[in-house]
Amino acid sequence: MTRAILLAAASGIALTGAVYADAHSGKSITVVSWGGAYTKSQVEAYHKPWIEQTGNKIVSEDYNGGLAEIKAQVEAGNVTWDIVDVELSDAVRACDEGLAEELDMSALPDGADGTPAAEDFIAGTLDVPCAVPTIVWSTIFAYDKEKMEDGPTTMADFFDTEKFPGKRGLRKSPKANLEMALIADGVAADEVYDVLGTDEGVDRAFAKLDSIKDDVVWWEAGAQPPQLLADGEVAMTTAYNGRIFNAVAAEDKPFEIVWDGQIWDLDLWIIPKGAPNKEAAMDFLKFSTGTQALADQASWISYGPTRKSSSPLVGSYDGKPDLKMGPQMPTAPDNFKNALQNDFEFWADNQDELNERFNAWLAS
């Protein structure tokens, strides 16, 4: 018995040593992102070339979004993350609350065609002083075209369970759902947030959601919607466009995206206040938001580059030369006709109240 305990202790100590040794070998930066196919696209387009160019190491971590961890690290003065991929609303909040470093935007490299960075990024995306945007992603809805020949084409079709019977997949959050409900109810994309700003507008959105409530399957993680469609659990579902594209491109699923009423948003890099390797992180940031890196990323996932100069360089899907990536992007002209940009300010102001109301509505 005693020997068993000694053995256990010895192996424990050996493991300890091994864990400790790893954490302290070589200089490296910690890059935090959302995991899955998205992180893979960043590894291929940003990490690998940067490592090759600089000889530095990258530790890649996955997280689930939100500011809880960054806030804990910064307020504790114990920051271990160097650069983090966040949504726009979180980037704004991190900046307002002093959780992120202010960045020197003039240090960003010019576009490959010589346009200064300030003009190269899509208008209005460089406004947050702490964050540099990398991609445009979008919440769309999709269906399985093998199961539905004359499929839906507009947002109103999504809410029409008589014309298109079957279950609907929706994200379990008021965000995007309320906007889509209003678009389906006939509100023009550019008026959605004005309407949502009034109590009657919110009531109207909830009333529209109420009309399909009994048919909804709620999802929470981005991997779920393609799964729901593949399993036939839902006839159509909202989803992130990249996830649906990957199911089509990598797994040959017969899914079709409906771009009408898409709600687009940005993902951005922020550097947490007091990041341990701020210099190297800034270097990585500049590299990864360059024209070529952003264009390369688009070969791996169908999220649009935020630099205009990247668009002409976007090629085809990795390993499938016939599959041109340009038309798959949320920003492609055909897809962008009736598009709505997520209004981070509206959500920063109203999410507490709307979340409570949404949860109360779900439970009722």
Next chain:
Amino acid sequence: MTDASYQTAPLPGAPSDASGALLAADGTPLKQRLRQAMKVSRRRAFLLVAPLLVFILASFVVPIVALLLYQGAYNDTYEARMPASTALLQQWDGVSEPTEEMAAAMVADLAAARESKEIGKVASRVNQELSGTRSLMTKTARRAAKMEPPYLAALIDRDKDWADIETWGAMKLASTSLTPAFYANAIDMKYMPDGSFEDQEEQRQIYVSLFVRTLLVSGGVMIACIFLGFPVAYLIAHLPARKANLLIILVLLPFWTSLLVRTTAWIAMLQSQGVLNDMLVFLGVTSDDSRFSLIYNMTGTVVAMTHILLPFMILPIYSVMKAIPPSHVRAAKSLGATDWTAFWRVYFPATIPGIGAGGLLVFILAIGYYITPALVGGSDGQLISNAIAYHMQRSLNYSLAAALGGILLLGVLVLYWLYDRIVGIDNMKLG
């Protein structure tokens, strides 16, 4: 039996003083020596416990009390960064028109908070009291340094919401550091600027119904565990030792298996393409198109929680049943009782302590469940713990999380006290 009890009988020939009291070898009265010895051994026993007690107090009790009492009722986010306006807002009655003096203090505070880059924290705090004030504050703060008197007009000029008494009321609420507002919010009430309480708007009332749902689910799981646990415990208690041992191992196997493993297993069992639905389709109970939704809803939560907590019910009932002498039932039968009467009037009442112990334990554990509802609960199977985690990790409203946690903890402590009174924590057994 203590050391002292050995020495109470006077020994013949033992030394004693004039009054006849016994003396120890060094001449001190024996009673005094005994007291000293007792004191030493009491101190020794306490010293053995002290390290753990200090550890638990420091790493467990203090953090929880700090969170629940301090953060749940005290939030100085506003006061610490906006001192000038805080002083004036506290004097303001919350009903009359805001004064120019208040506006001047507000503008000065906003400018300073923007300068120190802390305006976001203040704005988030005020926004918890009134939706929409977040952008109002950040927007105003951007201009505050350039504003000129009269300040009230300048504020209203920047955004007409500043003319609203409600806006100033939200500021007053946020500037009150020691506040019942979060606890009020946790029971779907609203603390008003004039110090009164109102019901929360009906559409936003969520927490009371979550607490009620948590109680109902815990109660349902407890009852399910009693009905499933009792027969199994009875069977094991009445089998010969060898067979009983095998069955106990079968009960303990799930008990020792990771919670995540069992939750995963239930997803594989209950999902619409899962094992159970496949079997039902195969047996013709349902068709392939109309499979049952058994998971990502309340059913999934209750089934998985019952499975996870069932061993906690079986083991206490079993150990009580083991101690019931079989002669009691035999005596009842020999006096003419039927099988049922003997069971119901003689055997069953003797098992009640076990049912009580298991039931309370299951209820206490169920009430704080978080992981299982989060993974299989879907939209209607979420419990109060999930709301607490949401406010800790997503909305970052620690104070509301603390208030919700405080109410939950209070309920659990009452049950814990009951458990101690009825069962005694000394009698808690594992495996």
Next chain:
Amino acid sequence: MSSLPPYASTGQKVWHYTFLVICALIFIFLITPILIIAPLSFNAEPYFSFTDGMLSFDSEAYSLRWYQDIAQNGMANPDQPTSWPLFWEWLWKGLSPFHTAPPSFYTDMWENAQWIRAMRNSFFIGFFATIIAVTLGTLAAIGLSRSEMPARGLIMSVLISPLIVPLVVTAAGMFYFYSNNFNPSSWLLGNEEADRWILAQTYLGVILAHAALGTPFVIITVTATLVGFDKSLVRAGASMGAGPAQTFWKIQMPLILPGVISGGLFAFITSFDEVVAVLFLAGPEHRTIPRQMYSGIREQISPTILAVATILVILSVILLATLELLRRRSERLRGMSPS
């Protein structure tokens, strides 16, 4: 109950067999979910359900790919060559403090594969949490079992409370508190210059949290062995001239050892199975196996989780067997026949 008397009436027989069927169903409810994951983890398809091929025992429908995925998921380059000599070289040099292992498939796996790292974290955190819990818990249980112990009931209920308080409340409290500075020199002396000691998002924070959650189990199991402990043995030892340390190690410890070990196992499994505190207190680099499973279920939904779950079930069977052996040994030592 095991057998019916020969004079049992038809009604009694019917009831007897109905009862057995009910019990069998409950056991199926208890055990099936745990057994079902093992075959599902060999699914060749990325689904959580049995495919037609699996049901007709087609060997094509089964594969080890998800087990392979445990080792490879997250690796920088899973295509490197593998061989036993490379493995032994990595094992020898990796565990030795004087060498660094050369880059190979195995160093890559050890450093980068997510599940391997989670496993290392789980054992690392569990090991130290158990050491703390067992040391403090055993001492406290010995103190608590002395009749002279003052305020016994109150202290006992405080020490058991980590078992009872909802985990979310515990984890939230610790997260909130551990995010503050712990350095006494800045706390007590107001020394602003002093280094900040922050426990949130460190291994130490998670270890302390898990140690606190594990101690009630140690107290309960050790107290249970102490109930049958005959104190005259200690007195006999003392009367023969042994000091307190000697009587403790030579007499008391061997007798309560089974309780200490099973308490330690409980403490270890508590840490090994704990997610909520890890969710709140740990960063991604401190992820443990259950934490990895948690995000796996929420986000990726791949059968790798079933493969990990199968390995964990095997682990818990081994643990259960160990405990059963300990229990028998304890009862033998205390002079009771195994029941």
